Amino acid sequence: MISWCAGILSSLLLLLAPLWAWAQQDGIFDEYRAMFGDDNPAVFVIDEGEELWFSKAGPNSTSLEGCDLGLGAGVVEGAYAQLPRYFADTDRVQDVESRLEHCMIELQGKTREEIHAKPYSLRGDLGTEMEALVAWLAEQSRGLAIAPGQAHPSERSSYELGEQLFYFRAGPHDFSCATCHGQSGKRIRLQSLPDLTAHEGAAEAYSSWPAYRISQGIVRTMGWRMRDCFRQQRMPELIMGSEAAVALQTYLAVNAAGATMAAPGLKR
Numbered sequence: 001m002i003s004w005c006a007g008i009l010s011s012l013l014l015l016l017a018p019l020w021a022w023a024q025q026d027g028i029f030d031e032y033r034a035m036f037g038d039d040n041p042a043v044f045v046i047d048e049g050e051e052l053w054f055s056k057a058g059p060n061s062t063s064l065e066g067c068d069l070g071l072g073a074g075v076v077e078g079a080y081a082q083l084p085r086y087f088a089d090t091d092r093v094q095d096v097e098s099r100l101e102h103c104m105i106e107l108q109g110k111t112r113e114e115i116h117a118k119p120y121s122l123r124g125d126l127g128t129e130m131e132a133l134v135a136w137l138a139e140q141s142r143g144l145a146i147a148p149g150q151a152h153p154s155e156r157s158s159y160e161l162g163e164q165l166f167y168f169r170a171g172p173h174d175f176s177c178a179t180c181h182g183q184s185g186k187r188i189r190l191q192s193l194p195d196l197t198a199h200e201g202a203a204e205a206y207s208s209w210p211a212y213r214i215s216q217g218i219v220r221t222m223g224w225r226m227r228d229c230f231r232q233q234r235m236p237e238l239i240m241g242s243e244a245a246v247a248l249q250t251y252l253a254v255n256a257a258g259a260t261m262a263a264p265g266l267k268r
């Protein structure tokens with residue numbers, strides 16, 4: 001039922017494609033977004049995520065209700081806004097995806113290989129379990145302040161590593177994240193690029209992911225955004241939940257700290 005509704009909506013959105021090309025002109029996207037009002041197709045994915053959290057799955061036939069996202073086992077409200085954070089049981093700083101992976105392995109008995117086989121949708125897919133869970137969890141922090149952990153030394157090193165990675169120039173074009181996201185008012189073709197080194201740009205970006213990508217008809221997570229920008233930088237594939245993926249998100253979340261979570265966003 002959920003996939004069916006999402007399918008119909010995606011088709012409708014495809015019909016809007018010509019309008020979409022026009023909407024890419026600056027400023028018009030805001031009007032286009034306003035036309036959607038509060039109707040974000042991500043709602044179907046969020047419902048699916050909630051269902052998945054409470055469903056028994058994996059070889060252990062267990063739900064994720066016992067998963068501790070930092071505020072205690074099973075506490076989902078506000079947990080996303082406080083990630084990435086340090087977890088003593090894994091002795092690692094984790095983002096929402098690496099923490100979910102940990103819970104799927106420990107509680108449900110799934111394997112790392114299974115979880116990593118396809119964490120993010122390809123174009124044309126109707127969404128993955130990871131995307132749905134992350135969308136639901138982020139929505140459970142909507143309206144709350146972004147407050148990633150920075151008290152533990154590992155959390156501070158994660159921020160430092162994220163900052164280093166952000167400015168690290170590499171790849172065939174010698175790009176860093178900062179090449180594209182280090183100044184305000186920059187753009188590539190018609191897409192404006194936020195300055196992610198400043199609070200304002202980081203806040204606007206970080207608070208609005210996960211987001212429904214209209215051009216792709218898929219809910220995308222911040223982890224995916226990191227991986228896709230890594231790809232744009234012509235770097236090797238960024239592994240979901242890896243130290244680098246977590247560090248980049250720590251860097252963005254700390255720069256965005258204090259802003260209000262507004263996910264799910266609606267993006268080009």
Ligand code: HEC
Nearest residue numbers: 175176177180188191194204205225229230232233248268
């Ligand atoms: C070659 C230029 C380029 C590089 C290098 C690049 N990005 Fe991006 N980034 C983009 C573009 C273009 C978009 C907008 C994508 C879109 O609208 O489809 C974007 C979007 C984003 C967003 C979402 C912004 C929002 O408001 O939704 C984040 C966060 C981000 N990039 C982070 C990074 C990080 C972290 C790195 C380094 C690992 C990086 N980017 C490297 C071009 C780049």
